[in-house]
Amino acid sequence: LRETLGLAVLGAGRIGCLHAENLRGRVRGARLVAVADPDPGRARAAAAGARAVAEVHQALADPEVEAVVIASPTDLHPGHIEAAARAGKAIFCEKPVSLDLAAAAAALAAVQRAGVPFQIGFQRRHDPGYAAARAHLEEGRLGRLEAFRSLTCDPAPPPLEYLRVSGGIFLDMAIHDLDLARFFGGDIAEVTALGQALVEPAIASLGDVDTAVVALRFASGAVGSIQCWRRAVYGYDVRTELFGSAGKVVVEEDFATPLRRYGPDGVATDYPASFLARFRQAYRLELQAFVDAVRQGRPPTPGPQDAWAALLAGVAATRSLREGRPVRLEEVAW
Ligand SMILES: NC(=O)c1ccc[n+]([C@@H]2O[C@H](COP(=O)([O-])OP(=O)(O)OC[C@H]3O[C@@H](n4cnc5c(N)ncnc54)[C@H](O)[C@@H]3O)[C@@H](O)[C@H]2O)c1
Numbered sequence: 001l002r003e004t005l006g007l008a009v010l011g012a013g014r015i016g017c018l019h020a021e022n023l024r025g026r027v028r029g030a031r032l033v034a035v036a037d038p039d040p041g042r043a044r045a046a047a048a049g050a051r052a053v054a055e056v057h058q059a060l061a062d063p064e065v066e067a068v069v070i071a072s073p074t075d076l077h078p079g080h081i082e083a084a085a086r087a088g089k090a091i092f093c094e095k096p097v098s099l100d101l102a103a104a105a106a107a108l109a110a111v112q113r114a115g116v117p118f119q120i121g122f123q124r125r126h127d128p129g130y131a132a133a134r135a136h137l138e139e140g141r142l143g144r145l146e147a148f149r150s151l152t153c154d155p156a157p158p159p160l161e162y163l164r165v166s167g168g169i170f171l172d173m174a175i176h177d178l179d180l181a182r183f184f185g186g187d188i189a190e191v192t193a194l195g196q197a198l199v200e201p202a203i204a205s206l207g208d209v210d211t212a213v214v215a216l217r218f219a220s221g222a223v224g225s226i227q228c229w230r231r232a233v234y235g236y237d238v239r240t241e242l243f244g245s246a247g248k249v250v251v252e253e254d255f256a257t258p259l260r261r262y263g264p265d266g267v268a269t270d271y272p273a274s275f276l277a278r279f280r281q282a283y284r285l286e287l288q289a290f291v292d293a294v295r296q297g298r299p300p301t302p303g304p305q306d307a308w309a310a311l312l313a314g315v316a317a318t319r320s321l322r323e324g325r326p327v328r329l330e331e332v333a334w
Contacts, residue, residue, distance in 0.1 A: 004031045005090075005291050008059035009069045010080055012037040012046035015094060015121075015283075016071030018276060020046040022284045023069070030291045034059040056080055060087040067092065067117075067294055069287070074172070075099055075165040078107040085114035090294045092287065094121040096175050096314060097307040099167040104311050105334055108304045119290045119300035120307035122179040124238075126289055127282035129251040130180065133242055136249050137184060143246030148185050148216065148224035150177035150240040153232035155274060157200050157210055168208045169195065169228055170317040177226040177240070178214075178313040179306065184242055187219040188313050190328045193320040199231045214317050217326075235271030236278050253278060 009020045012035050023032040034051040036059040037043040043052035053059055059068070060083055067090035070080045078098045084091050091111065097120060098104035111118045124130045136142055152173055157163065166172035170193065181188055195209030203210045210231065216224035239252035255269035256277055272278035293300035312329055320327040 004029050005066050005295055006031050006033040006064040007067045007069060007291075008032075008034040008036060008062070008065040009046060009071060010036045010056050010059060010084075011070065011072030011076075012039070012042040013071065013073075014276070016069070017042075017046045018280075018283055019069045019071055019287060020048070020050075022287050024048060024050075026284050027287045027291055029295050030287070033064045034062055056083060060084060060089065066090060067290075070094055073162075073165045074167055078103040081107040081118075082110040085110040085116050088114060088116060090117040090290075090300075092119045092121065092290045092300075093307070095179075095307075096167060096171045096311050098311065099165070099171065101311065101315055101332070101334055104308060108308060111304055117290075117294050117300050118304050118307075119286070119293070120302050120304070120310075121286065122176060122183075122302050122306065122310070123279050123282040123286045124176055124180055125183055125302055126285040127251075127279060128285075129253070130183070130240070130282075133240070133249045133251050134183065137242060137244070141246065142242055142244030142249065145185055145220070145222050145242060145244050147222060147243040148181050148218075148241070149226075149243070150180055150224075151227045151237065152177055153227075153229040153237035155232055155235050157203065157230040160202055160206070163203065163206055163208060166208075167314070168318055169210065169212050169230070170214070170321070171311065171314040173230070174212065174214055174226055174228045174317060175310050175314045177228070178317070179302070179310040180240055181216055181218070181224050181226070182306070182309055182313070183302075185216075185218045185220065185222050185224060187309075188216055188224075188329055189219045190217040190326050191215070191313060191317045191320050192326040193317040195321050203230070209321065212321070214320075215326075236274050237271070238275075238278060
C-alpha cells in the first residue's frame, strides 16, 4: 500500500471545487497538493492552502502530484488526459471523456501506452442506491432484466458558455443514464433519439436540445428508455427503474430533508436542489474508490472502456437526433 496519494485538481469550477473539498480531508489516503485554474481566485479558493497555479503543466511538473482529477471544460479533457499520462500521473477524469471519438481514442491510447490508472467520473455507480440496485440484479432477485428506464432533470439549464463546449444533451447529460444502462443492462446495440429546444431558444441556436428522449435496444434483447429535461421547476430529479422477470427496483430520492408537511392542501416534501445535493456522497465515494485502487495497485472502475462505450452511445444518440432514425452503435464504432 502506498503512503497517502498526492493529487491535483485541474479546473476549479462547479465540480472541481467539490472534488477539491473532498480531497481536503474527506477521502482517506488522499492529500490535495495543487489546484490549477486560469482564474486565480477560483484556484486559490479551491486550493484553500494547497498550491494554486494557473497552468495545468505547473501542477503536472510537481513531483508531489501523483494523480490528477480533471474537472476542466469537456473540450479540454483529451489534452489534459494526454499531458497527465505523459507525466505518469494516475487519472480521474470527469465525464464525458471527450466531445468526439477521435480525440477520445487518442487520449485513451495515451493512457494505455503510459500504463497509468484511469477512472471516469460516472459517480452514480458509486451512489449507495445504484450500487444496491446492481447487487440486487447480480444476486438474481430481479430475474432477467427486461426493461430499463432512467430520468434525469436539471432544475435549470447551465450557462450558455458551459453548454457551448458541453457536447450537447446526449454527451453532457444523458451520458450518465447511458452509462447506467450499460452498468445494469450490458452492451447497448441501438439508440433512437428525439428532442426539442423548449426551454431556452439560445439552446437551439447552439444546435442543441433541452428536452430529449432516447429509446434503447440492448444486445441482450432488453429494451430501455431515457428522458432528459433541462428544466424541472421543483429541483433536481433523477430516478432509474430496473424491471425484471421477478420484480423491479427503483432508485430515487424523494426529498432532501427527512420531513413531510401535512396541511389542508395535502402532503408536501422538499427536493434535492441540484446534482451537488443529490450525489454529494457519491462524489466522495467515487474519489475514495479511485484513491484506494491507485494505492492498492488495482485498476479503478469505471475505467477507460466504460468512458469509451458511454461516449459511443452518446455520439450515436446525437446522430440519431440529427438524422431522424435509429442508429446502431456499430455504425459509429471506431
Ligand atoms: N459527474 C458529474 O455529475 C458532473 C457534474 C458537473 C460537471 N461535470 C463535468 O465536469 C467538467 C467541468 O464542469 P463544471 O460544471 O465544473 O464547469 P465549470 O465551467 O463550472 O468549471 C470549469 C473550470 O475549468 C476552468 N478552466 C478553463 N480552462 C482551464 C484550463 N486550461 N486548465 C484548468 N482549468 C481550466 C475554468 O476557469 C472553470 O473554473 C465538465 O466536463 C462536466 O461535464 C460532471
